[in-house]
Amino acid sequence: MGKLSVFILLFTSYAAYSTWVYTNGTDRGTVMNAQQQAGKKIWQQYNCTSCHQIFGLGGYLGPELTTVISDKNRGETYARVFLQAGAVRMPNFHFTPEQINDIIAYLKYVDTNAFSYKHGNEQPTP
Amino acid sequence: MNSPRPERRVAALFILLAMLSLLSGLLYGTLGAGQYIFPELLKTKLSFSQSRPLHVYLVINWIFSAAAGGIYYYLPWISGGRKIFSPALAFIHFGLQLLVWIMVVTGFFMGVFGGREYLEFPVWINAIVLFSWLCFMINFFATVRPVFKNAPVYIWSFSTGLLFFFITMTEAQLWVLPYFNNNIIRDVTVQWKAMGSMVGSWNMLVYGSAMLIMEKISGDKEMNHSKMAYFFYFLGMTNLMFNWGHHTYIVPASPVVKTVSYFISMTELLILGNIIYTWRKKFRDSLGFRKFLPASVLGWADSWIFLNLVLSIAISVPAINYFTHGTHITVAHAMGATIGINTMLLLASLVFIVSKENEPLLTRTGGHLKSALRVMNISLLVFWGTLIGMGIVKIMAVQDNELFYGVMNRLRPWFDFFFLSGIVLLAGLAWVLIWLVPVFWRILTGKKS
Numbered sequence: 278m279g280k281l282s283v284f285i286l287l288f289t290s291y292a293a294y295s296t297w298v299y300t301n302g303t304d305r306g307t308v309m310n311a312q313q314q315a316g317k318k319i320w321q322q323y324n325c326t327s328c329h330q331i332f333g334l335g336g337y338l339g340p341e342l343t344t345v346i347s348d349k350n351r352g353e354t355y356a357r358v359f360l361q362a363g364a365v366r367m368p369n370f371h372f373t374p375e376q377i378n379d380i381i382a383y384l385k386y387v388d389t390n391a392f393s394y395k396h397g398n399e400q401p402t403p
Numbered sequence: 404m405n406s407p408r409p410e411r412r413v414a415a416l417f418i419l420l421a422m423l424s425l426l427s428g429l430l431y432g433t434l435g436a437g438q439y440i441f442p443e444l445l446k447t448k449l450s451f452s453q454s455r456p457l458h459v460y461l462v463i464n465w466i467f468s469a470a471a472g473g474i475y476y477y478l479p480w481i482s483g484g485r486k487i488f489s490p491a492l493a494f495i496h497f498g499l500q501l502l503v504w505i506m507v508v509t510g511f512f513m514g515v516f517g518g519r520e521y522l523e524f525p526v527w528i529n530a531i532v533l534f535s536w537l538c539f540m541i542n543f544f545a546t547v548r549p550v551f552k553n554a555p556v557y558i559w560s561f562s563t564g565l566l567f568f569f570i571t572m573t574e575a576q577l578w579v580l581p582y583f584n585n586n587i588i589r590d591v592t593v594q595w596k597a598m599g600s601m602v603g604s605w606n607m608l609v610y611g612s613a614m615l616i617m618e619k620i621s622g623d624k625e626m627n628h629s630k631m632a633y634f635f636y637f638l639g640m641t642n643l644m645f646n647w648g649h650h651t652y653i654v655p656a657s658p659v660v661k662t663v664s665y666f667i668s669m670t671e672l673l674i675l676g677n678i679i680y681t682w683r684k685k686f687r688d689s690l691g692f693r694k695f696l697p698a699s700v701l702g703w704a705d706s707w708i709f710l711n712l713v714l715s716i717a718i719s720v721p722a723i724n725y726f727t728h729g730t731h732i733t734v735a736h737a738m739g740a741t742i743g744i745n746t747m748l749l750l751a752s753l754v755f756i757v758s759k760e761n762e763p764l765l766t767r768t769g770g771h772l773k774s775a776l777r778v779m780n781i782s783l784l785v786f787w788g789t790l791i792g793m794g795i796v797k798i799m800a801v802q803d804n805e806l807f808y809g810v811m812n813r814l815r816p817w818f819d820f821f822f823l824s825g826i827v828l829l830a831g832l833a834w835v836l837i838w839l840v841p842v843f844w845r846i847l848t849g850k851k852s
């Protein structure tokens with residue numbers, strides 16, 4: 278087989294695999310509502326990802342937040358405290374109560390979709 | 404004095420920008436490490452949410468700019484002495500990249516973010532990046548087109564790297580579409596996919612450069628037409644396309660994604676390591692080879708390939724990855740690959756260019772460069788080991804149900820090593836660059852050395 282044929286074969290598999298990843302391969306989560314989207318926007322605008330991870334994406338100066346809401350040691354109230362006041366290493370962003378609600382809504386959304394953290398990658402049956 | 408060929412000037416421009424990026428990138432990295440130890444350090448002026456993206460952007464910029472500069476420099480060699488297709492496009496490529504550089508860096512200083520992991524600058528800037536890359540691609544393909552038939556393996560590597568950076572950079576922007584953005588599982592999976600493959604694309608550029616200079620140093624043209632070289636290339640391409648899944652063990656996408664990547668594990672590095680090793684062994688006894696600096700820089704890279712290979716294989720095992728993800732062991736993996744392997748290979752390429760431009764300088768300063776490289780590599784080893792140590796301490800702390808604050812306290816003594824080795828690494832690098840910068844400056848200005 279010529280080199281070009283190998284290349285084309287690999288590239289075609291890549292295209293097919295990508296299409297599958299974009300569709301069925303990732304068709305498992307729920308879709309965000311408007312408030313959750315607003316929370317995600319704040320997350321990006323303040324670059325929370327530089328210190329926090331969600332699904333492994335992000336820096337390590339701060340704790341991983343994928344399951345902060347359902348975590349029995351942390352939870353929503355705990356999270357709100359940090360968003361209101363910051364901490365030694367986390368800046369105080371002076372958020373309005375509405376912004377905090379949006380961020381919490383986003384973090385809740387992430388948490389409900391984090392079934393790989395809780396059920397060994399099985400999607401929970403409703 | 405005849406004016407230098409335009410591709411030489413563009414090469415010098417890219418390489419100078421690359422060196423500036425690396426040095427400043429490491430500087431912000433050191434600042435970030437300092438902020439682990441002293442939480443108040445510039446907390447309001449240049450917080451970690453700024454120092455980290457500065458570090459990440461600048462060091463990635465180093466890899467791409469040094470690789471691009473090398474390719475412009477090598478173009479006449481690899482195209483059989485042809486002139487570059489369009490000098491204007493090459494200068495546009497550089498001009499736009501410089502513009503992006505200035506915008507991104509200023510933006511981070513001002514606290515303007517796009518907030519996506521790794522590409523933390525505002526999303527619209529990526530459009531300029533893509534456009535400038537297009538100029539690069541057109542120039543490259545139009546210049547080397549006549550030699551495509553029967554091309555040596557590095558031309559395939561360069562072409563693949565060029566093409567896939569464009570594809571993956573585009574893919575990394577898919578999130579602007581609600582279809583991707585509003586489904587977190589789809590969003591993070593595609594982001595991991597794009598970024599994982601983008602790393603593969605720069606590997607193609609860097610490994611291609613390494614293969615090219617090995618051929619030039621030894622005069623052995625056969626190696627880049629060998630079955631082994633092509634096997635390595637296609638394996639690299641397979642890794643680029645499918646191996647990103649090893650980052651996503653914790654993302655609840657379909658398990659097939661993970662299985663695929665698990666089977667196509669880290670064989671690529673094994674082969675690259677083997678190619679460099681065999682090449683060094685074959686030519687070790689030829690006259691002066693042992694003393695020839697670019698060859699010994701490649702030797703450092705080879706040791707890093709081995710170390711990183713062991714680590715990569717370990718963290719590719721799902722049962723181990725379950726513990727190591729989210730710890731600094733992942734960072735060790737990234738630093739070993741980007742500094743140990745990529746940066747050493749790129750430095751080998753730069754030092755090789757210096758040997759072509761100013762052999763006497765290299766003979767005179769070779770001792771200095773060797774010591775500086777030794778300082779860099781030893782401090783990097785301490786740095787790398789510290790990151791792994793931090794990962795292990797964190798795993799133990801989490802097993803003890805420590806909260807984040809407690810974990811940080813246990814890690815505290817490790818941060819000192821991390822910070823100090825970072826400073827020594829930075830110093831070693833500055834020592835290397837002091838010798839390299841004037842050479843590229845002369846290429847730019849066209850003065851004889």
